[in-house]
Every structure is written in structure tokens, then in C-alpha cells.
Amino acid sequence: MFEAILRIIALTRKELLAVLKDPRARFSLLVPPILQCLIFGYAASYDLNDVPYAVLDQDHSAASHDLLAGLDGSGVFHRVANLDSVENLKTYINERRALLVIQISQDFERRLQSGQPANIQVIADGRNSNTAGTATLYIETVVNAFNANWRSSHGQPGLTVQIVNRAWYNPNLETRWDIIPALIGTLTMMQTLILTAMSVAREREQGTFDQLLVTPFHPVEIMVGKALPCMLIGAVMATNILLVAWLWFRIPFAGSLLTLYAGLILFLLAAVGIGLFVSSIAATMQQALLYSFLVMIPFMLLSGLATPVSSMPISVQYFTLINPLRYAIEIAQRVYLEGAGIGRLMPDLWPMAIIAAVTLSAASWMFRHRLE
């Protein structure tokens, strides 16, 4: 037993040396995740802060000017043109010069003053319907403010139903706050899986795997020796991203590090298990890489990173139950933002433990099977 541990330590050391001795490999393991985290942290946001819009104001009244001033003063909308015909409106949208065109008809103020409801027309570029929908919601907010203002200055009672909105865990509802903790899982999984799959395939391709086989190592020891260094590197990577989230983006960390790392270890076990399984099927590095990609992409797209799991069709939601990344993202977000403890995370932790157990034992079976 003691000797087995010594052998595993030796193999781990050799593995770490093999990966980290190449300066380019060292660079590509450490720098890209941090860079990605920074760039995506800034870029990956559904929030809008610059919406170019054009106006077709056929009323030219004090009321329409007030309404537009509200838009211009919001800090989000900026006016790119005052149009004078419906023909122009089309070009502005078609050529993407404006995301929205607001059309105010000529009886706007007259209707308002006579107490009739007046409406403005908003035409949005639906090529990205999500962005267009968000921009339209922003317009509604500005219009609501205008309405409240109009009422109070014309002696009417305030807004009928006041809706008090409050958001837990992310008071300003910034997308960045949930994307970056999710990246801890995503980037770590991507790198760990590829690293594990490639580590065996490289030895196989270069013929050094046969050399490993003539040593006194038991197949399971070889597997553990391959898994351990990849988990170590994965843990370092996750820590780097956590530090970027915490120190650079200053997203408050609400939970306990102990809980987060407990989840992380389970997650790394599952990821390494999948990587080892892939590498036991692949004969070459290219195959290992392509197969890990084939596995990684569905896991990534169906994890809740880009689109919520609850919006997926029910049958696809069942598939997400075997996706370790789904649980990892949930754990990372819940520990990071909600400060959830182990007890509340149980529904996420035990499936991950099962996935890890299944993939690791499948990989070890494949290992023995292919080796003997």
C-alpha cells in the first residue's frame, strides 16, 4: 500500500513535469483562462448600455420633446438621427444604424391633453430578438417615468399600482455577477477535460505508454497518477478565476470557501473521469481532442451558462441531469452569490458524486480492459 502511494506520487511528479516543462504549454494552461475570464466578464452581458435609436417625430410638441429628453437623459439611449419620413426609417433599421426607431404621430400631444390615451410606436431590429426585447423593456421604463411625471404635473393621482421590485443576491441584476461564477465551472471543466484526455493520448502516440506498462505500476495506479495532476492543475485554474472575480470584478463572495472547494473537488473528479474515459477510447491526440470537444459542447450549451435550464424542453432538461457542469455552475453561483451551505447544496452534490463514481469506474474498467 505504502509502495503504491510512493509510485503514485512519482507518477504525479512525472506528469506535472511533462505538462509544465514546456513553456508554451505552461503559458496556454495558465494565461488563457484568466484572459477569458476578464474578456468574457466584460463582454458577456445581456444588459444594454448603448442603444442607438432614431426618431420620427411627427408631432414636434412640448410633450414629445419631453418624452424624448427622458430617453436621451437615460444614459442608455443615444439618438443617431431625427427622421422625416417613413422611407428613411427602413434604411436605418435595415443597415443597422439604429436598433430602434420611435415614431410619434402628430396627434400625440393633443390626445394627451384631451385625456385620451396616446401611443408611441417602437420598431426594433429583431435580428437579435433578445437584445431588441431588452431595449423595448428599457423604453417602457422611461415611458412609465414620463407618465408619472405627466400625471403629477396635471393634477392626476399617482400611478395606480406601484410595483416594488427587489432582487435577492444580485440587487442590481448585473449579468456579470452570475456569468463569472459560472465561468469557474465552465473554463475549469474545459481545460481539465482536454488536459486529461490528451495526457494519455500523447503517451500512446509517442509510444511512451508502452514504457509505462513495463514498470511495476498497476493499471489503477497509472490512472490515479494521470488523474491527480490534472485535478491539481484544474484546482489552480479555478482558484485563479475565483481571484479574478473577487479582486478584479469585486463581486462579493457570500459563502464559505470550504463549501466551494468541496463542490469543486467532486466536480474535478467527474471531469477527470470523463477525460480519462475519452482518452481510453482515443488512439491519437487528435482523436482525444476531437472527442473531448464532442462531449464538452453539449455539456457547455446545456449547462445553464448561456440560457437557463428551465427554458429548455422537458426532455432536454432530463439530459441535463447527467451533466456535471450544470451542477457545478449551480454550486458555484449558489455558494458565491447566495452563500448557500452544504445542506442546501445537497441536491447538487450527490448527483455529482454519482457522476464522478460512474465515470471513474467506467474509465478504470476501460483502462484495465485496454491494457491487459
Next chain:
Amino acid sequence: MTLADIAKHNPLLAKARRIKALVKKEVRQMVRDPSSIAMGVILPVILILLFGYGLSLDVKNVKVAVVLEAPSPDITELVSGFQLSPYFDAQFLTSMPRALELMRDREVDGIVLIRSDVARNLAVGNAQVQVLVNGTDANHARIVQGYAQGAIGQWAARRAAEGHTVNVGPVTVDDRLWFNEANDSHYFLVPGLIVLVMTLIGAFLTAMVMAREWERGTLEAIFVTPVRVDEILLGKIIPYFAQGMVGLVLCMFAAKFLFHVPIRGSVWLLAGTSMLYLLVALSIGLVISSLTKSQFVASQITLLVTFLPAMMLSGFLFDIRSMPTPVRLLTYTLPARYYVALLQTLFLAGDVWGVVLPNATVLAGIAFAMLLLARLVTQKKLA
């Protein structure tokens, strides 16, 4: 004179013959290695299915707890608004602490607190409804807030129509979504899918294949033959270009017949601009592999500079205009950015020359520059 003799004397014909031999070798290798078939055919199919059936930004059946402190007949209509809405999967409670407990356990994504005096206060003009959401998924939370606001607003409007003293906002917004009237998120996900497929086949597969030849030294064996460097490059570009086009055709068929995304522009323009992007992706793959000469490093770098930016920074998911200036400037260097603009326009808006011409020109420029660069960095030299 035999055909071989003619070839000997005509340099152009000899060149064509050498390229043909290289392409043949590459195609054989492709067919015999199951992984490149997986990459070229299975991956696009998986992506198409995932994008078409898995991904959706449309929010429905959000689990909310509606807390009624004391049931009263005045608010039954408001309550049924939540009950009947396709957006909500509401459960009704009478105690707030219980609702908070559900929210902490993630059993519900939001809480709507309706006090029993809301109807009475509505007449006086100071009614209040509280909407509490879990902000862990900010985008989702904002959409939930919007829907709740809609449900409450509709109730107020209906009461106004029934003659209760209620004031509806004097200005209402009438919004229209051009190009995607039904607000179907497939319409913008499917063009994005094509970008990803083309990037994977173009850059990733080529980078791996070329890096493998460098790493294994098989390129050295080719170097001693009379083939020239440009012929080696063409021998790689032609078969993977063909594979990329197969991927494109698969995606276009899926877009049209599976997801019913309209193709409002010309199919030829769509194919032409896709070829330009494919050339760019292929030459990026070749440049990376010639520079790194290692499969592992090449794969990591290709992932970093092509696939991830194509997904996150190309404007297909996230709006480029809202990114901070340095990141926005960075997107100008990404070929995917121009390709996404072209695809979204050609699919949904039509042949808008004001968008097509500038973007296609930039793409052609990048393709030319990258091909030149690939030729420059690939030398008949041993590493």
C-alpha cells in the same frame, strides 16, 4: 507522348497533379480516421439539434409563489392573471415566511406579495404589489420582473375599463419587432450556430491536422518531395474547405426545414460570404499550427482565438455595442463579428447592401491577408 510526359513539360499541369495527389492523401486520411468524420458530420448535427431543440431564451413556466395575506374577492382576478399566464407556474400561499423558505431552497424563482387591501388602495391611488426575484440569473430575473409587471398592469387596466376609478398611463408603448415578428429565439440562434460550425471545422480541425503532421514529422517526408509549400497548403485547404461546405449545407437545410427560419436574402450571397469566412478560418488554423507545431498548444490557442470569441464576442449572443470600449475595439479584429452581421442580415433581413458590402469586403481582406500569412509562416525548414 504519354500523359505523364506532357505533365513533365507543362509546369502548371505538374502542379495540378501534385496538388491532386496531396488532396487524395488527405481525403483518404480523413475517411480512415473516425474522429475527423465525427468532427465534420456528427458535431454539426449535434450542434444543430442542441441549438434547435435545447437552447431557448424564451422564458415560460417560471415557478413563482404568490402570497395572499388574506384572500379577498377583489383580488381574485389579479390572482387568476398569474394562474392563467403561460409564463408562470404559480403556487398560492398565505404566509410570507413559507415563501421565503421556498425561495432559499430554489423551489421558486420569485415571490409576488399581494396584500388584501390592494384593491381598496387602488381606488385611492396608492396600491402596492411587491415582486421579489432571485437574482442569481440576472437576465432571467429581469424577464420575470417584466412579466409580473405585465400581469399586474393588465389587471389594473381591466379594472379601469370596468369603471373603477383607476388611471392607466396616458402614454402606452406599441412595439413591433421587425425581421422576427413572432419573437422566436431560433431566429438568432441558428445563424450563430452556423458561425460555430464553420469555425470548428475550418480553424480547429485544420489546425489539429496540420500540427499533427509537424509533430509526427510526416511533413518532413513531404518536404523532400518536389511539392512546394503553396501546394502543401492547398492540399490541406481543399479537402477541409469541402468538409466545411458540407457542414454549411447541413445547417442551411436544418434552418429551413427543421426550425423554419426564413432565408430572406439570396442563397448565393449566403454561400459566397460563408466561403470567405471558411477561407479565413482555414488559414487561421494553418497559421496557428505552423507557428506552434504542437497539437496540444495548437488546440488551446485555436480554442482561445477562434471558437470562444466566435461564441462570446461576435455579437451573436451578446450585444457588441454594450461592451466596454477596449473589448469592443477587440471585436473588430474578429472575423466572426463580420460573419455574424452578414448571416443575421442575409437570413432575416434580406440583401441589404449597406450591411453586406462593407462586411464582405472586410472578410475578403482578412482572408487574403491570412492566406498570405499562412504562406509566409510555413517554410520548408525543420523545427
